[in-house]
Amino acid sequence: MLELYQLIQLTAIAECGTLSGAAEQLHLSQPALSRSMQKLEDTLQVTLFDRQKNKIHLNRAGELAVAQARRVIQQADDMVEQVRAFDRSQRTVSIGSCAPAPLWELMPLVSQLYPEMAISSELKEPEPLLSGLKTGAYQFIILPHALEDPDFFCFPFEKEQLYFSLPPSHPLSASKGLFFKDIDGESVLLLSQIGFWYRVCRQKMPLTRTLVQTNQEDFQELVQSSALPCFVSNLSMRWSGKPENRLVIPILDPEATAMYHFLCKAENKKKLSPLIQRVKTLSPQLSQL
């Protein structure tokens, strides 16, 4: 019976050129390898090596066998990897979101409902989110708008309203409301990992220089110590509190408001119904729309 370990040994010999070298690489004794290859030749009924008393090397049939063996081994490795990846995907909930705020509510909910599952989340633009939902890369996604499509189940569950966070010294800090264009041109502090908001910010404030901070603590530090404008929202303030020594001024553009929608494949609605029920309890009034 042909076995994989024989093929691995064969390819090792092809790489090392010598039995003893391959044996060492395989953590095996030379005699064991010698006998193993003799047995391989028996099962194939083909001589794979030119043997002289003192040296051995692959003949042409052996070279062919090595090439074929590599393919078989590669395929076996692929099998292991694919099965493991599939298994992992079965054990993890993958969430795609256009922005971080919805995840702050959703991830605790998911981990509570599926305590044995791992949770992975990604921030992407709506378009890659949708294609990921189609391919099954995500169990569900969060978009900043509704999507009417019979293939998907979609409902709104949370609203985010953006504000400028300004120091008292800022000339516009007394405003009741501001538009993006009012601040456009000033340098603005931003956190990375804010999803589609970064695109909104760049589009609405094309003249502004964005000082993007990767580290959350660095960002907080800069907000406190600088006079630069930054952004907060109703949701960020719910989770992190109102920034100290700052004035919070609503942004009046319609783009400063996002209505987050939960989307899953229609075929998965039933399986996800426990989660969907819990998500709807977060904001009963929105869900009734």
Place this chain on the structure above:
Amino acid sequence: MLELYQLIQLTAIAECGTLSGAAEQLHLSQPALSRSMQKLEDTLQVTLFDRQKNKIHLNRAGELAVAQARRVIQQADDMVEQVRAFDRSQRTVSIGSCAPAPLWELMPLVSQLYPEMAISSELKEPEPLLSGLKTGAYQFIILPHALEDPDFFCFPFEKEQLYFSLPPSHPLSASKGLFFKDIDGESVLLLSQIGFWYRVCRQKMPLTRTLVQTNQEDFQELVQSSALPCFVSNLSMRWSGKPENRLVIPILDPEATAMYHFLCKAENKKKLSPLIQRVKTLSPQLSQL
């Protein structure tokens, strides 16, 4: 360590749907198969089966594993087949010829020069012979004409001249020479496996009915007992003798004469030089052309 026998067992379970059935198909006990699959799950670190106390069936990861296992097994089978086929091809000299007569001289020569090699020969038209020579299906071929091509080494080595074999009772049996058209329309006895001569016969004698005999002895019997014309040649008479009670009349058409050429790949000329030398000794005067 993943092994092929485990994959075979896995696919057998997928086909049978039950452990006991698969065990029987594999000529194995159920407990052995049960443990083997547990070990497979260990090495993959993935659960492949839904287990109830009394029944077992593949889960989704298992289904994926089965599909992948089938591919691996198929590839391993292909490897065995390809290596064996290559080995066979290394141990056989494959000759392609447009007619049988050249083989009568060549095959003994080849088997004498390469006593350990098997010999396989095929009769084909020149075109498939050439493509077979290019692909390596033949080590060398015999064409009824020359071929000037730098990729091939080509030389003439034998001439075949066709004759009509007629019974004394035939009206034309006293002729010194005949053309194909003189006999066209009469029924003619033929052997199968005469290569390109069959095409020549059909083209030059389109009105003739050919009575093709597959069996050599049947053919000889019919030649003796019937008054039908048939063909012989200088070469067939050298090997089988002049037919008794028959008159042998040369055919005067140029198509009744073939100059057989030996062709091999130019790159193989050196390797085949012992054979080529021997073939040239068969007819020194031709080889000097």
Place this chain on the structure above:
DNA sequence: CACAATTACGAGGGTCGTAAAAATG
């Protein structure tokens, strides 16, 4: 009670390593 799957235990086959032999440069 027949059937299916798992666990326990002993037997056997196969691969392994060590030791020894043969051959080469």
Place this chain on the structure above:
DNA sequence: CATTTTTACGACCCTCGTAATTGTG
């Protein structure tokens, strides 16, 4: 004489089969 391969022999691992257990329809 060091290196490489092959053969011989004994040890051990691992798979196998039988038997027993549990659970189901």
